Amino acid sequence: MSLIATxxxxxxHAGQVILHDVNFxxxxxxxxxxxxPNGSGKSSFLRALVGAMPVARGSVTRKSGLRIGYxxxxxxxxxxxxxxxxxxxxxxKRQSEATVHKALTRAGVDALADRxxxxxxxxxxxxxxxxxxxxxxxxxxxxxxxxxxxxxxxAAAFYARIEEVRRDLGCAVLMVSHDLHVVMAxxxxxxxxxxxxxxxxxxxxxxxxxxxxALFGTGTQxxxxxxxxxxxxxxxxxxxxxxx
Amino acid sequence: xxxxxxxxxxxAGLGVALAAAPLGCFVVWRRMAxxxxxxxxxxxLGVALAxALELPIFAGVLIVALSMALVVSALAERHVSTxxxxxxxxxxxxxxxxxxxxxxxxxxxxxxxxxFGEILAVTRADLALIWGGACVVVGLLAWRWQALLTATxxxxxxxxxxxxxxxxxxxxxLTLAIVVAVAIKVVGALLIAALLxxxxxxxxxLARTPEWMAIWAVILGAGAALGGLQLSFLFDTxxxxxxxxxxxxxxxxxxxxAALRR
Numbered sequence: 190m191s192l193i194a195t196x197x198x199x200x201x202h203a204g205q206v207i208l209h210d211v212n213f214x215x216x217x218x219x220x221x222x223x224x225x226p227n228g229s230g231k232s233s234f235l236r237a238l239v240g241a242m243p244v245a246r247g248s249v250t251r252k253s254g255l256r257i258g259y260x261x262x263x264x265x266x267x268x269x270x271x272x273x274x275x276x277x278x279x280x281x282k283r284q285s286e287a288t289v290h291k292a293l294t295r296a297g298v299d300a301l302a303d304r305x306x307x308x309x310x311x312x313x314x315x316x317x318x319x320x321x322x323x324x325x326x327x328x329x330x331x332x333x334x335x336x337x338x339x340x341x342x343x344a345a346a347f348y349a350r351i352e353e354v355r356r357d358l359g360c361a362v363l364m365v366s367h368d369l370h371v372v373m374a375x376x377x378x379x380x381x382x383x384x385x386x387x388x389x390x391x392x393x394x395x396x397x398x399x400x401x402x403a404l405f406g407t408g409t410q411x412x413x414x415x416x417x418x419x420x421x422x423x424x425x426x427x428x429x430x431x432x433x
Numbered sequence: 434x435x436x437x438x439x440x441x442x443x444x445a446g447l448g449v450a451l452a453a454a455p456l457g458c459f460v461v462w463r464r465m466a467x468x469x470x471x472x473x474x475x476x477x478l479g480v481a482l483a484x485a486l487e488l489p490i491f492a493g494v495l496i497v498a499l500s501m502a503l504v505v506s507a508l509a510e511r512h513v514s515t516x517x518x519x520x521x522x523x524x525x526x527x528x529x530x531x532x533x534x535x536x537x538x539x540x541x542x543x544x545x546x547x548x549f550g551e552i553l554a555v556t557r558a559d560l561a562l563i564w565g566g567a568c569v570v571v572g573l574l575a576w577r578w579q580a581l582l583t584a585t586x587x588x589x590x591x592x593x594x595x596x597x598x599x600x601x602x603x604x605x606x607l608t609l610a611i612v613v614a615v616a617i618k619v620v621g622a623l624l625i626a627a628l629l630x631x632x633x634x635x636x637x638x639l640a641r642t643p644e645w646m647a648i649w650a651v652i653l654g655a656g657a658a659l660g661g662l663q664l665s666f667l668f669d670t671x672x673x674x675x676x677x678x679x680x681x682x683x684x685x686x687x688x689x690x691a692a693l694r695r
Contacts, residue, residue, distance in 0.1 A: 240592045
């Protein structure tokens, strides 16, 4: 049974249809990546899945008792709000010290518990968000452009961490990303959105699809092949980043 | 003890500080300063309504402040709430309130009472309202505290955790209307928003967690209320503005200390 599924999903913003006829499902342990140009409805789609956006038509079905770990696209913390990392992880539910420590360790930021959220670097901040998403041992991690604002090594390290987390927890991962090469290589399935699902399938199928090429061009083809090659052989594909 | 008007004034100031400070933290964190302005300025319309219909002032102010707060938060939700629009609402509410008070037949209303408050004329009944209102406000905020903080950080996070940020917004809207209704007698419509924002802002450099910021805001707000009352006796100055002035001095002091420490 799928963790989350949508059927004929339509989303509107200010009366305008931004996404229509989306049939989607994700299963336990799967890594699915959503790509698409800006304004293609990717973030709205994730927000609808977590229940933060109303469904205009169709349906969203979540497996009952599903635990979601959500990392939003943008989290602006006002400088007037004093908040330590530890306190942040205790929202909205109080957690035991051990749980907080475990989540921070998994995300690789266990030394930061007493730091102020507003004093963190971009990479540290994203990892703390990841730690927060891991608190409740999620069945599925939903990441909305989690590496936005990170440099390439930072993004690569972040994805490596996610892979690790998935291995340890066995959770599904659904992410929106612009880092096409890395993400596509690491994904079981890629969905290309542009107001609707233009194409989907394995990274290779999507990369070869004319709809995808029309959106992203063919320029990435070479590097993509390189990464896929790497991935097949089980190497760490992230160190190829500087080849871009 | 309650027979002494100074004691009643002090208790009134403390009650308002207790309610305004933690709510003020959310006003600051959520950047809702204009929200506070619009709602508290609308209090004058509430006074006019109460006088015209011979309702208790508290009831009239509560009704109008709540309506205004609901309108503003509905606008904010639809994202049409530009700074300008909120500014228009805040000042229009004030102007319409002043105009409507001048229409009241039969008696000349002493405007300064409603604009700047009249803390030295607080009665026992006023005290009961102020402390009753403060308890409701603090109780609501304490009850919803975790959910309010989460929704303040990011509404989507709240949704993903099964929360309902809209309900939390409603809690803030309701508590704001109550604070305005109990504070108008103490500091007047013009300075209610100051009592919300300044103690909270002054508390910011002293705190590492949201809870401590709220506690410090209460301490500083209470200190400003008591100190301002005393100063107004010493120098024969208007009480409400003296309280706010002292709070502003606290703000400058804590901010400067924080800057020096850095």
